[in-house]
Structures are given as C-alpha cells and as structure tokens.
Amino acid sequence: MTKDIYGHFHQDEHHFVDKAWDWVERAAEQHAVKLTDFLDPRQAFILNSLVNRHPDVHCRLDGGYETAERKRAIIAPDYRSLDSEDMAMAVLAVSSGDGKFLTLEHGDYMGAILGLGMKRDKVGDIHVIEGGCHCLVTQDAADYLHLNLSQVHRVHVQTELLSLNKLEVAQVQLDELHLSVASMRMDGIVSDVFRLSRAKVLIPIQAGRCRVNWKLEEDPSKPLKEGDMISLQGFGRFKVLEVEGVSKKGRIRVKIGKFA
Structure with a gap:
C-alpha cells in the first residue's frame, strides 16, 4: 500500500488502516472473504474508503438493524453477492432475576461484559430497555456471555439469546x-x-x-x-x-x- 494513504488518517488510525488494507488485498488477490468484528462508525468509514480504492473488491456493513451505530463488515471479491451472507450476530437479552431492577445504564452493562474479559469489538449496540437491555454480540461470543454474565453493577441478572428479529431498539434520549x-x-x-x-x-x-x-x-x-x-x-x-x-x-x- 502506498504510504500516501496514511496522509488521510490520524497517526493513531494507521494500525487499523494497515489491517483493513490487508483484508482488501486478500479479497482481491486470494479471493478471500473476511467477516470483521463490530466496527465503530469511523472504522467503517476508513474501511469503505479503502474498499473504494480497489476496483475488484466490495463490502457490506450490517449492525443488526437499520440505524445501527456499530456494524460488522464482510469484505469479498466483487463477483460474490453479499446480500444473503450470514453476519453471525445474536441478541443478548439481559433481565433481572428477581424482578427488581435498579436503574442501570449503558456503561453498567458494558462494564459487566468487558469485566468478563470480552473484547469491545465483540459487542455492537447496547439498548437499555424497560427491565434490562438488549445487546448485539457476535455469534462466537454469544454462548460465553450467556453462560457467564450473571451480575451487572451488583444486580443479579439472567440472560437469554434471541434472534435479530426479537431485538428491541431503545429510543435515543x-x-x-x-x-x-x-x-x-x-x-x-x-x-x-x-x-x-x-x-x-x-x-x-x-x-x-x-x-x-x-x-x-x-x-x-x-x-x-x-x-x-x-x-x-x-x-x-x-x-x-x-x-x-x-x-x-x-x-x-x-x-x-x-x-x-
């Protein structure tokens, strides 16, 4: 990759630029298909910018629902249709075991998940809803979280894995x-x-x-x-x-x- 691409991005982003360009090159030269973990909007922008520089590669972004902020990407040779590709996501539903729920916030759920050793990239958008939350997670992290997430900020919780069509999206306040x-x-x-x-x-x-x-x-x-x-x-x-x-x-x- 020519170094002039770096000029468009902050120095702290160069590591991700290198990684994303590697995905693009592998798709073009080795016909590889890459499904990423969740990307934030800036990472998604960088990836799209790099994909657009290569005529033989395209990508699809999906966060589990139309207005998702964090999204997974699938990068592939341009002859491969991506519309029906499985983006391997699940909804982790978290609720209070005893029916009593303190006022828990986005950061409480995020902290509990990261406290289990989970990488941030495995977690998409978190929707705080009445009685708990619905959290988008990668399929490979779903079972681990389902089995191990039992407490959020001193509140004992129960978890359930749901399909994407059961996702409840919180209204932004x-x-x-x-x-x-x-x-x-x-x-x-x-x-x-x-x-x-x-x-x-x-x-x-x-x-x-x-x-x-x-x-x-x-x-x-x-x-x-x-x-x-x-x-x-x-x-x-x-x-x-x-x-x-x-x-x-x-x-x-x-x-x-x-x-x-």
Whole structure:
C-alpha cells in the first residue's frame, strides 16, 4: 500500500488502516472473504474508503438493524453477492432475576461484559430497555456471555439469546441545550455543554480524549457544524443539532442534543 494513504488518517488510525488494507488485498488477490468484528462508525468509514480504492473488491456493513451505530463488515471479491451472507450476530437479552431492577445504564452493562474479559469489538449496540437491555454480540461470543454474565453493577441478572428479529431498539434520549456562543470553536462549545472552564477542557482534548464524528481531534480551535457528534472521554457525548442563527450582538445560537 502506498504510504500516501496514511496522509488521510490520524497517526493513531494507521494500525487499523494497515489491517483493513490487508483484508482488501486478500479479497482481491486470494479471493478471500473476511467477516470483521463490530466496527465503530469511523472504522467503517476508513474501511469503505479503502474498499473504494480497489476496483475488484466490495463490502457490506450490517449492525443488526437499520440505524445501527456499530456494524460488522464482510469484505469479498466483487463477483460474490453479499446480500444473503450470514453476519453471525445474536441478541443478548439481559433481565433481572428477581424482578427488581435498579436503574442501570449503558456503561453498567458494558462494564459487566468487558469485566468478563470480552473484547469491545465483540459487542455492537447496547439498548437499555424497560427491565434490562438488549445487546448485539457476535455469534462466537454469544454462548460465553450467556453462560457467564450473571451480575451487572451488583444486580443479579439472567440472560437469554434471541434472534435479530426479537431485538428491541431503545429510543435515543437527548437533553436539549440552547447555547449562545462567540464562535463554533470546539473548545468553547465543549466547555459550555459540560460546564467546564476552557482551561479544564483543553487537558482532555490535548490528551487525545476527544473525538468528532468518532475521529480523534486534538485541535481545540476546530470549528463544529450541524450534525457533528462530539464525545469527551469521561464526560459523555453530544450532537450539534442546529445552528439557529446569529443574535443582534453577533453571538451564534446553537441547539445541542446531549446524550442522557
């Protein structure tokens, strides 16, 4: 692979670029078919970019339902139809054994799964629903989780494996904020959303803990735009829903959706 491809991606992404390009080359030259684990949206974008550079390869992305965030990919020679390929996913349904369920959040379920030694890549989207959660997992991890996941944040739980057509998708809860900002600089908006000083915001940004549209972003002055998804490790994430206009004093009115 020519090194100029690296110029399109952050240095921290080069390892994944190498791995994804290897999948593409194997599909083209060895007629190999590769089913990946779950990819985040940024990884999916990188993979698609590399697939599009090769005329003899194509791929399919599927996260178990139409609006999935995390998806598995299957990469193959372009003569092979991928529509009917099995993406090898299952729904892990988690519920309280005694009927009493404390308020558990996405992070509680994720922490319990990772605490069993499971890799993050084996887990797709997690939907917190009434009485528990539905979690997309790879087929090869499903039985292990079904047998071993018995507690989530001190709550004893039961698990069941379901087919994809039984998946319950949670409604995304966004807390709307209306901000008045001097500019669309990332550090200023992140500061207002998480109620931190500019100085305190700079520390995690420059430490590589901030992502814009799942891409690592270390420049505090990066301008944000409508539709951008921003996450700050340890604080949460939000979406720029709308730039509503400019006030008479020249300040920009922005509507933010903060994930609950």
